[in-house]
Amino acid sequence: MVRAMYRLVLAAAAALAGCSQTDNNRPATLEYITEAILQPACSQSVCHSSLRNERGYAFDTVEAARRSMQGLVTKGEPAESSLLYTVLIRPIKRMPYDSPLPDKDIALIKQWLDDGAPGLFDVAVGAP
Numbered sequence: 001m002v003r004a005m006y007r008l009v010l011a012a013a014a015a016l017a018g019c020s021q022t023d024n025n026r027p028a029t030l031e032y033i034t035e036a037i038l039q040p041a042c043s044q045s046v047c048h049s050s051l052r053n054e055r056g057y058a059f060d061t062v063e064a065a066r067r068s069m070q071g072l073v074t075k076g077e078p079a080e081s082s083l084l085y086t087v088l089i090r091p092i093k094r095m096p097y098d099s100p101l102p103d104k105d106i107a108l109i110k111q112w113l114d115d116g117a118p119g120l121f122d123v124a125v126g127a128p
Helices: 002-019 030-042 060-071 082-089 103-114
Strands: none
Touching: 002 082, 030 103, 082 103
């Protein structure tokens, strides 16, 4: 009986491990970064939501993020990106200021920038 329970627990753990997403298999896309990282971390009603639009930036929808990030990302020069500077490098008032992004999220944003920020410049702002 104990052996059967042990096997059941091991099987459940293996199944959960197989279903969970690792840091390396998250998609470096505008849509994923907006919905999984920027919306929960940056688009609260008092910060960068379409309602508040703090400093002209909104990250609560993919389209709002696209408009906002076109001014924060330097096409072809990821190291010059204001987005990367704001979430990673800036020593004072790093964003989000109350809870900086986890390293794995910053790494995904950096990968997206290094890949040329797909989805940001290849769609006209305001296009469906």
